[in-house]
Amino acid sequence: MNKKGIFLPLFVISTLFILGLLFASITYEKNERQDKEIGQNALAILKSYDEGEKINLFFEQSVKYTEKKTISDLYSNAGYSSENSCEKIGEFIIFSQKCGEFNPQKYFQESLNKELEQYNYLSTYKEIENKKVFGSRLFTAVGLLPEVETSKNAELFKFVAEKNAKLKIENLENQGNEFIINFRPVELLIENPSGIGEIESTYTLTPKIKVENNILFLENFHRIISENCKDSIEECEAKLKIFYSNVNIQKENNLLKIIIPKGNYQLKAALDITKGFPNKLSFRAV
Amino acid sequence: MHKKGSWAYPLEFVTYVGLLTVILVIYGIIFFGFKVAEPDAPVISAKDYQDSTTLINFLRTPTEVNGNKMTIADSINLFYNSQLSEQEFKNLISNTLNSLPKPNEDSNYKLEIGKDVVFDKSNIFQAEKIVQGLYFPLSNKKIVLIKLSLKCNCNEEEVFEVA
DSSP states (O other): OOGGGGHHHHHHHHHHHHHHHHHHHHHHHHHHHTTOOBTHHHHHHHHHHHHHHHHHHHHHHHHHHHHHHHHHHHHHTTTSOSSOOOOEETTEEBOSGGGOOBOHHHHHHHHHHHHHTTOOOOOOOOOOOOOOOTTHHHHHHTTSSOOOOOOOHHHHHHHHHHHHOOOOEEEEEEETTEEEEEEOOEEEEOOOTTOOSOOOOEEEEOOEEEEEOOHHHHHHHHHHHHHHSSSOHHHHHHHHHHHOTTOEEEEETTEEEEEEEETTEEEEEEEOGGGOOOOBOOOOOO | OOOTTSTTHHHHHHHHHHHHHHHHHHHHIIIIISOSSSOOOSBOOGGGGOOSHHHHHHHTOEEEETTEEEEHHHHHHHHHTTOSOHHHHHHHHHHHHHTSOOSSTTOEEEEEETTTEEEOOOOTTSEEEEEEEEEEEOTTSOEEEEEEEEEESOOHHHHHHHO
């Protein structure tokens, strides 16, 4: 056996071994480091903020649709919700004390909340993807590399976002011709991209939406009726025509059926002065 | 093992040198082709910072339909409630998509509203670069998925400038 002749095969084998070892150690090191990239936490915050913007748009649109329907119902029922205790004559409610307290702002909030409950937000959130390290799957499969923890929070984030993004009015701020609707805060998780440690950070969204105060017209209507329709039906009719130039009045025995157009809505009520008018209570939402 | 001068020596030499060459080529491909030897950037890539701003701004773009001021989002709801003709809706969306910032003249935005409504002028050679999506409510209480994507033959830097 020629001992010198073994040099070449040994050289080939050791090259294969050394390069293999180099490849394994580089892959191991990269695999270990992939969850420590600078900017991952900032990206997680940005993604939560982006989700918040989507929720805001979803809320804005939902409120646009439901507000119109709610106001339309309130006007058709002279300031009461569609589920009221008033007596009715045809499609007109009889605007009397049987209807209970006159508080259109309260009914507006209640009806709006009920309508908004039917909109369920869905999230398109995707987890932050860690970079794929070439060869790491092979080494992990043969047990040479440990399984890298990826973010387990994306599904949880989606679940929390969809569960919390429920429109619930906290209060209405009356600002004269406008209402500011303050909604219950929506708390979103901030993804923990490394999957290390507990999830502690949250991003809280406090949606506020400005809408036209269409309740003011209903409150003025109540005041005008209460002040001018106490004594006679004729006086009431005459006064209504002065205050509302576009009013449509139909007389039926001792009843006045009135329709007052206001923009896209129509205020409808039947007045019976012998039955008295509802009392107005002030309402403050908690 | 064969000595120099032995009849089998050249055959053996060529085999080992060939094997060595193959090993070096394979590792060359792994280290340089798959960039295993290149150190990773310690900072997250700028393209990862993409958000849904383009789509949200698009939906909030003010427009006018039959003399009524509204947003593109409102017009989508009108279209789904058959209160806006298909032709009018197509024109409105196409014009607004064309007004969005693009990396170059050949770029196109693709908009998908639900499964059936698609606005896409791009060709098969254009790659999808920005993809943004959100669920959008309609007045009939249904929810529709809206997806906006930028299709172009452009590099990441150009895309990042408009994203």
